[in-house]
Amino acid sequence: MRLRSLVAAAAVSALGISLAACGGSDSGDxxxxxxxxxxxxxxxxxxxxxxxxxxxxxxxxxxQKFTQDTGIKVNLEVIGWNDLQTRIQxxxxxxQGPDVLNIGNTWAASLQATxxxxxxxxxxxxxxxxxxxxxxxxxxxxxKEGEPPTSVPLxxxxxxxxxxxxxxxxxxxxxxxTWEEMVTDAQKLTNPAKKQWGxxxxxxxxxxxxxxxxxxxxxxxxxxFDKDGKPTFTGDGNVQGVLRxxxxxxxxxxxxxxxxxxxxxxxxVNDFATKKVAMVINQNNADSSIVANGMKAxxxxxxxxxxxxxxxxxxxxxxxxxxxxxFKNTKHKDAALKFVKYMTDATTQTTLGKPFxxxxxxxxxxxxxxxDAAEAATFQDxxxxxxxxxxxxxxxxxxxxxxxxxxxxxxxxxxxxGTVTADEVKAALKTAxxxxxxxx
Amino acid sequence: MSxxxxxxxxxxxxxxxxxxxxxxxxxxxxxxKLPYLxxxxxxxxxxxxHIIPMLVGIWMSFVKxxxxxxxxxxxxxxxxxxxxxxAVDVHNAVGEGxxxxxxxxxxxxxxxxxxxxxxxxxxxxALQPPFKGRSAVRTLxxxxxxxxxxxxxxTWNFMLQRDTGAVNHVLVDNLGILxxxxxxxxxxxxxxxxxxxxxxxxxxxxxxxxxxxxQSIPQDIYEAASVDGAGTVRQWRNITLPSLRPVNxxxxxxxxxxxxxxxNTPYVLFGTAQPPAGxxxxxxxxxxxxLTWNFGSGAAMSVLLLIFLMIVTGAYLxxxxxxxxxx
Numbered sequence: 001m002r003l004r005s006l007v008a009a010a011a012v013s014a015l016g017i018s019l020a021a022c023g024g025s026d027s028g029d030x031x032x033x034x035x036x037x038x039x040x041x042x043x044x045x046x047x048x049x050x051x052x053x054x055x056x057x058x059x060x061x062x063x064q065k066f067t068q069d070t071g072i073k074v075n076l077e078v079i080g081w082n083d084l085q086t087r088i089q090x091x092x093x094x095x096q097g098p099d100v101l102n103i104g105n106t107w108a109a110s111l112q113a114t115x116x117x118x119x120x121x122x123x124x125x126x127x128x129x130x131x132x133x134x135x136x137x138x139x140x141x142x143x144k145e146g147e148p149p150t151s152v153p154l155x156x157x158x159x160x161x162x163x164x165x166x167x168x169x170x171x172x173x174x175x176x177x178t179w180e181e182m183v184t185d186a187q188k189l190t191n192p193a194k195k196q197w198g199x200x201x202x203x204x205x206x207x208x209x210x211x212x213x214x215x216x217x218x219x220x221x222x223x224x225f226d227k228d229g230k231p232t233f234t235g236d237g238n239v240q241g242v243l244r245x246x247x248x249x250x251x252x253x254x255x256x257x258x259x260x261x262x263x264x265x266x267x268x269v270n271d272f273a274t275k276k277v278a279m280v281i282n283q284n285n286a287d288s289s290i291v292a293n294g295m296k297a298x299x300x301x302x303x304x305x306x307x308x309x310x311x312x313x314x315x316x317x318x319x320x321x322x323x324x325x326x327f328k329n330t331k332h333k334d335a336a337l338k339f340v341k342y343m344t345d346a347t348t349q350t351t352l353g354k355p356f357x358x359x360x361x362x363x364x365x366x367x368x369x370x371x372d373a374a375e376a377a378t379f380q381d382x383x384x385x386x387x388x389x390x391x392x393x394x395x396x397x398x399x400x401x402x403x404x405x406x407x408x409x410x411x412x413x414x415x416x417x418g419t420v421t422a423d424e425v426k427a428a429l430k431t432a433x434x435x436x437x438x439x440x
Numbered sequence: 441m442s443x444x445x446x447x448x449x450x451x452x453x454x455x456x457x458x459x460x461x462x463x464x465x466x467x468x469x470x471x472x473k474l475p476y477l478x479x480x481x482x483x484x485x486x487x488x489x490h491i492i493p494m495l496v497g498i499w500m501s502f503v504k505x506x507x508x509x510x511x512x513x514x515x516x517x518x519x520x521x522x523x524x525x526x527a528v529d530v531h532n533a534v535g536e537g538x539x540x541x542x543x544x545x546x547x548x549x550x551x552x553x554x555x556x557x558x559x560x561x562x563x564x565x566a567l568q569p570p571f572k573g574r575s576a577v578r579t580l581x582x583x584x585x586x587x588x589x590x591x592x593x594x595t596w597n598f599m600l601q602r603d604t605g606a607v608n609h610v611l612v613d614n615l616g617i618l619x620x621x622x623x624x625x626x627x628x629x630x631x632x633x634x635x636x637x638x639x640x641x642x643x644x645x646x647x648x649x650x651x652x653x654x655q656s657i658p659q660d661i662y663e664a665a666s667v668d669g670a671g672t673v674r675q676w677r678n679i680t681l682p683s684l685r686p687v688n689x690x691x692x693x694x695x696x697x698x699x700x701x702x703x704n705t706p707y708v709l710f711g712t713a714q715p716p717a718g719x720x721x722x723x724x725x726x727x728x729x730x731l732t733w734n735f736g737s738g739a740a741m742s743v744l745l746l747i748f749l750m751i752v753t754g755a756y757l758x759x760x761x762x763x764x765x766x767x
Contacts, residue, residue, distance in 0.1 A: 082712075086730060093510045110733075116511035204713030258603045260626055263713040394507065401731035412715050416627030434533030438526055439506060439734035 039335045040073040042098035044087070046322055048155060048356040050288055052078045058355045066342050072335045085397075091327070092116040099330040100339055105141040105323040106390045106400065108151045112143040113394035117150035118326040118333070119143075127334075128152065128341040138361040141319050141389050151323035154343060155352070156359030157283040158383040159215070159317035160302040160375075162290070167278045175301060179219075179244070179308040182279070186254035189278035198254035200268035200277040203411040204261050206404025209245075211390075212281075213403050214318055215305065216241030218388050221312030224403075229393040233403065233433040237312075239426045242407065244308070246425070250414045260408075260415035269293075272300075281305050283320050284379045285357040287370055302375045304382050316386040321361065359383050395436050402432035500739035507733040516736070523740035534728070538741055540716070541724035548631065548720060549699040552638045556695055557688075559639070560646025564654055565676065578651075585644035593708040596637045600624035600709075625710060630718040638705045642698065646691060653687035654680065689760050697749060721745060 043063070049055045055078040063074040077098070079087055085107065091097030092114050103111055111117055118124065120142070125131045131139060138156055142149025161182065163175050167189055176182035186198025202208040217224065222237025232238075249255045256277075262268050265282055266289060272280035273293030280286070284302075291297065304316040324343060326336045342348060349360055353368040359379055360367060367376040390396055406428040410420045500516075501523055503509075509516040529535040563581060567574055584592060599606040601624075608621045624633045657680065665675050681688075703722040710718050725745065729738025 089510065089730065089733070093513060095511070110507060114507050114511045206712055256603075257623075261602060261623070261713060263711050397507075398732045401727075405727075405731075408713050409716055412623075412626040412713075416623050416629075418627075431533040431536075435537070435732060438532065438534045438737065439732040 039071075039332050040075055041100060041332055041335055041339055042075045042077070043339070044084075044098045044101035045076060045078045046084055046102035046104070047078055047080045048285065048322065048358070050292060052080060054355075058352065062348060062351055066339065069342070070335075070338055072332075072338065074339065095329055097327045097329075099332055099336045100324060100326050102154065102322050103151055103325050105138075105151065105153065105319065105321045107397055108142055108149065108323055108325075109144045109392045110394055110397040111325065112147070112150040116328055118328045118330070118336075119148040119150050120152055121148040124148075124337060127337040128344060133344070133362050135361055135363055135384060137319050137384060137387055137389070138321065141321070141392070142323060144392050144394070151325040152340065152344060153321060153361035154324045155322040155356055156361045156383055157285055157320035157322075158359060158379050158387055159211070159281055159283055159305050159320065160379055160382055161279060161281050161305045162272055162286065162300050162302050163279045164272070164275060164277075165299055165301050167275070175303045176306050177303070178306050179311075182306050183248070183252045183254065186248075186279060187252060190254050192256075195276065197256045197271075197277045199248060199279045199281075200262070200271040201248060201255045201259045201281075201411075202262045202265045202268045203249060203255070203259040203415070204263040204408055205265060206408050207400060208265055208404075209407035209411070210400045210404035211318055211320075212245045213238070213242050213407060214388075214390055215315055216245050218313055218315035218318075219307040219311040223391070224399055225391045225393045225395070229395065231395065231399065231433045231436045233399075233429040233436075234426050238429060239422055242403075242410075242425050242429070243420070243422055246407070246410055246414060246420055249411060250420060257415035260411040283317075284359060284369060284375075287357045287375075288355075297370070297372055302378050304378060304386055313388075314386055315388050316382045317388075319383070319387040319389045321358070395439070398436040398439055399432075402435045403429065406432045497739050498743055500736055501743045502740075503736050505734070505736035505739070510733070510735065513735075519736055523737045524744070526737060527741050527744060534737065537719075537728070538721070538724065541719045541721045544631065544717065544719055545700060545721040548635060548638070548702075549696060552635050552642060552699045553692060553695045555635070555639050556643040556646045557692065559643040560648075560650050563643075563647045564650035565680070567651065568654055581647055582644050584640050585648070589641065589704045590708055592641060593637055593705055596633075596640070597625070597709050597711070600633055602626075625713075625718075626715050628717055630710070630715040634706060634709060634718045634720070637709055638699060638702060641705065642695065646695065649687060649691050650684065653684045657683045685764075689764075693753065693756055697753070700749060701745070 045055060045059055047055055049058055056076065059076055059078070063076055067073050079102075081104075084102070084104070088097075088101065088103065088107075088111065091101075092111070095116075097116075112119075120128070120131075125148075134153055135156070138153035139149070141153060142151045161176070168175065168185070171185075171188050173185050173188060176185050188198070190196065190198040214224065217235075217238040218241075220237035220241050222235050222241060224231065224233060224238060226232050249257060249259065259268065265286070268277075268280050269282055269286045269289045270293055271277045272282075272286075273290040273295045275295070290300065304314075307314050307316070324340050326333070326340065330336050344361070346362060346365060349362055349365060350368055352358065353360060357369040359369070367380050369379075370376050391399060393399075410425065410428060413420055500513075502519060502521075503516040504519040504522070505513055505516045526532060526534050527538055530539050567578060567581075598604075602608060602621050605624070607624060608618075611617050612619070612621050622629055624630070661679055661683075662675055665679060670678065701722050702720060703726065706714060706718050706720045706723040707726070714723070721741075722745070725738050725741045728741060729735050
């Protein structure tokens with residue numbers, strides 16, 4: 001009897017698809033409503049607020065207004081980040097997905113490759129209000145270059161360097177403008193004996209790690225894929241970029257080795273908000289967590305995440321954020337397009353910008369996520385002018401998981417007393433590259 | 441259960457014939473079909489839940505099932521043996537990773553099974569003689585087994601954190617055994633932590649099984665041995681161990697199969713920040729399938745694992761069966 005259960009257990013991974021096919025059907029309400037006036041859309045929203053319930057509270061009145069305006073009901077489900085990608089895979093596989101859903105914009109090109117999503121061609125783009133309403137960098141994240149995107153921007157996010165004003169003033173320091181200044185400042189603000197560190201890193205989070213692998217390499221002018229979509233992970237600019245970021249813990253010693261266990265960005269933000277660290281690099285949606293943890297709005301400032309002096313490009317962030325996609329097999333294409341138009345119109349964007357701490361993805365829109373004008377201007381500047389989209393290739397998600405996990409391991413090695421040399425970084429990136437090649 | 445039902449009609453056939461003579465309203469057709477009818481739901485569910493998904497999994501291991509095809513996965517192109525070739529080629533990153541995780545799993549499984557058996561045996565023997573509060577201790581020992589795995593392992597995750605965890609708090613702050621706070625979930629200690637947590641979860645099963653086995657041994661054998669002058673150790677070696685042989689055969693096999701295909705423990709204990717030293721094979725296959733969207737390759741690795749486990753199990757059954765016959 002046990003043997004049989006075991007056999008089944010061993011087969012579970014092999015059967016991921018078939019099992020997933022069962023698991024994903026719970027939201028397959030898209031057939032409800034029929035083609036008459038009384039339509040119901042299913043919408044999967046990603047977790048943007050302080051909790052899943054908070055997201056529901058924020059979105060429900062917004063969705064009700066849509067129903068009032070159009071007569072189209074929206075069946076909402078909020079999904080946490082850790083589950084979102086698997087849920088999307090499942091829905092893609094089974095065809096039992098929602099009508100409209102949120103995706104992390106960095107997955108856009110990978111999801112486009114599945115062919116399961118509705119392309120926003122000229123006609124669809126017109127139906128949602130035209131592509132000219134979007135900030136071009138934001139729209140560029142929608143899918144592969146040269147093809148109609150399969151997602152459009154919804155919430156814009158960008159990285160910035162948050163610093164504690166009081167700690168900087170006490171040490172007589174100015175907020176850093178270059179990487180070197182950032183490291184020097186951080187070293188002056190580090191005192192392990194007093195359990196105070198210059199910076200907090202989410203060094204156990206593969207998604208955060210890969211973002212910094214990308215940004216640091218971009219500052220060196222390096223790319224992760226060539227024009228044909230082939231990985232070029234082992235280039236010198238990439239290796240040096242990764243090493244520079246690892247060195248914050250390894251050589252510069254400005255981050256607590258325990259950060260290697262921080263498997264999500266919340267923990268490093270909490271360290272900053274509770275004044276254990278002087279600086280943290282995070283996206284602008286950290287604001288709500290920082291304030292929720294007791295730090296007042298005037299107590300911190302934000303500057304762009306700095307590049308080294310003489311860097312090839314002043315990249316301070318990838319173009320981060322959330323996009324909206326429509327499942328191609330939706331039975332309510334017109335209603336879904338109306339919904340996308342509604343979610344990306346100026347009024348809705350303003351309504352949601354504050355509770356979700358997002359940057360506007362529309363041209364001429366003003367950020368409303370903070371009352372601090374300088375902070376708003378800094379993030380908007382980074383988003384519009386100092387951001388570069390993550391590679392818009394189908395293998396992007398594999399890049400995220402393999403390089404991100406490789407960095408987790410390297411941080412783990414550093415934290416437990418080992419050293420990571422440039423050659424070892426190169427070897428780790430070579431392994432990641434081989435994994436990507438095997439999967440495409 | 442189902443096996444017993446299956447055998448019943450053949451053995452009961454003469455009886456059925458006798459019954460037919462006795463009962464005037466007996467319908468012979470139905471009585472012959474009835475066992476199969478009763479079995480049908482179980483067989484159907486077995487097909488649906490185990491057999492068909494397994495066959496689909498095997499089929500998947502022969503196709504190139506990447507993100508380009510998962511939306512229409514029945515149309516995935518044939519890959520032949522390529523997925524298997526990649527999985528066993530230790531000179532590429534995928535094969536090398538699989539081999540490493542296999543090595544980690546062998547060590548993990550062997551150590552955990554041995555320790556779980558020893559602990560279970562020690563506890564079962566210790567709790568054999570009646571004493572006040574025995575049932576309370578027994579219940580206490582079974583708590584890890586009864587606790588939902590997720591809750592238990594997550595608690596371990598909290599306890600093993602470097603800065604905030606209870607383990608370092610006790611070892612470093614309270615007892616002062618260690619001066620430097622070690623990482624328990626990173627680096628070399630990760631495997632030790634993984635084994636500890638798996639052992640905590642697993643040993644009560646060994647304890648429960650062995651305790652039941654011990655209770656089936658007649659007490660008078662021990663009394664006779666004691667009269668003949670055999671001490672506790674000798675009694676254990678010459679009476680307890682041989683009497684428990686059938687129980688042990690099953691127990692060790694089950695423990696091995698469970699540990700070798702353990703997924704929950706590393707998945708919950710390490711989350712997304714898993715260290716190489718805690719990369720168990722089922723977890724590795726999950727990552728290979730879901731993080732790189734390469735389900736064909738993941739399926740091939742699963743089939744390889746299945747074949748390995750079947751060979752080990754088969755060999756084990758043959759060897760132990762032969763010894764049983766000789767004994």
